[in-house]
Each structure stands twice: as structure tokens, then as C-alpha cells.
Amino acid sequence: MALIQSALVFVFPAMVIVAGLKDLTSYTIPNWISLVLIGTFFPAALLLGLPPEAIGVSAAVGVAALLGGMVMFALGWIGGGDAKLFAASALWLGWPAFVPFLLITCVMGGALAVALLFLRSNQLQAFVPSNPRWLFRLATKGENVPYGVAIAVGALAAFSTSTLGVAFAGLF
Template sequence: MATIGLLVVFPFLMAFAAANDLLTMLIPNRISVLLIAAFAAVAATGLLSWGEIGAHVGAGALVLAVTFSLFAFGVIGGGDAKLAAATALWLGMDHLPDYLLIAALAGGALTLGLLAARAQPLPHAVARLPFALHLHDAKTGIPYGIALAAAALVVLPETLLWTRALGV
């Protein structure tokens, strides 16, 4: 069960969150809820001690508190805040700094790339796609869920959860 959660469920939900954010500029609540439920199922397999589970829950709670403050000030979207917190639950305190640093760097690169693309006219081939028009609009935000998902997939293989589940 733990291996399926790590190798199938987590990556699928990360990819789904990124694609959904790219296409709709929304990250549905069900993605974060499924991430939390899947973590609970993986944790129930006994891969983590109660203390380690507590540290993982603490990481999620800390990220939720910080990201919801950022959401309240209009810095990030609510879906991004919930996705980051649900992802931190999987990664735990030990790898939280790595996740946040990689997400920040990926988010910065994504922002710069999108701003550069918005400065150019859309090619005719994509100008008819509603999501491309919306994404190209300067009033539209940045689909930061892409950076959050990418950072999560980079960091997860370094975690204790991964090492124990796959016996690496």
C-alpha cells in the first residue's frame, strides 16, 4: 500500500494539480483532501513512528499557517496554500526547507517565463485555446501549483518515507 501511495497516488495528484492549475488557474479542494487521505493510509502501514507522523503533521500545519497568511494578503491563491500544506504533510519537517527552496526557485522561473511570454503576442495556433488566452492575460495570476508540484516530485525521493517504503 505504501509503495502504491508513493509511486502512483502522490505523483498522479501532483501532476493533476499542476495540469489543473495550468488549464483553469484553480486547484480543487479534492486534490488536497485526497493527498491528506492518502498520507493517512500510507502512515497507517507503520512506515513512520507516531513521533515521525507528528512531525509530518506539524510540517503540514506550519505550511498551512504561513501560506494562509500569504493568501490573506493576496500573495498566493487558496488552492496553492492548501496544496503546499498537503504536500508538506508528505515531506515532513526534515525536507521542508528543500521543498520550499525548490518551489520558490521553480516558481520564480515560472513567473519570469510567463511574464516574458505575456510580453509577446500569442501564436495563431494557440490563440484560439481559451486556457491559453486566459493564461496570456496580464491580469491573470501565475499557476504556482506547477512549481509546487514539481518541487514535491523532486524532494519526495529524498524523504525517509520514500526510503523506508522502497527499501532504498
């Protein structure tokens, strides 16, 4: 049973890492990543013995994050994949881990934007190789910011404080 619990819990860090890398290299976060996160949350929560109230609170946090992500998407601040990853991560993290997740994601998003401004500066752009193509695109002026990277860092940093993370740590 512990092996199944572990496997389900490790889906979260694996998927957010894949999402961050995918966004960094292609500026897209495939829908299947968010669907895997949503689909595995409930079995993981049930197998780890989370009470129905905690599962409900996590679901509410996920829905609120989805609504917030939709607003940010509508304003052109983030992409659709970012909004879905943000909501799916919030579902896994629940309350109160959503607060550090949000703060770390914001700080990392700002740091990522500043780093990309520096990388895209006239002084550095001449030194960026044309291959791999994703790195060249990352350094291209006017290109988007892959916020999935910041979301992944925030999610990984907050996971140990989440209800699921604490329940998982209690197994060992």
C-alpha cells in the first residue's frame, strides 16, 4: 500500500517539473499534464487518508486558483497552460500551502522576467547561440515569459507544507 501511496504522491513533483521544462523549451504546457494532476489528486488524497473536509478545501482552492488564472489569462498576463497548471497545483497544495505557493510563484515569476530582460539585452543577445532553438527563442526580444517555470518552482517549494505533503511525510 505504501508503494501505491508513494507512487501517487510522486506524480505531483514529476508533473510540475515536466510542465516547467516543457514551458521553458516550447512555451507550451500540454493539457495532459494538468489532467494527470487533477486525476491523481483524489486517489492520492483518499489513499493518504485525508478527511473529506480537507479534500473539499483543496478542491475549493483549486477552483479559486482556476478563476484567478482565467482572469490573468484574459488580461494577457499568462498563457492558458500556465493558468491550468496553476489551478492543478493549487488543488494538490490546498490551504494553507497555497499562500507560500502564491508568494514563491510571484517572486520567481518576477525573477524570471528580470533574468529574461537581462538575457534579451543588446549586450548579451549577440552571445546567445542559435542552437538549441529553445534557448535562442528564450533570448529573443518580445518573446513571452515561460511562467510555468515559476509555477513549478513555487509548487515544489510549497509541497512539503501541503496537507498531502504532510500526510505523506507521516508515513515514514
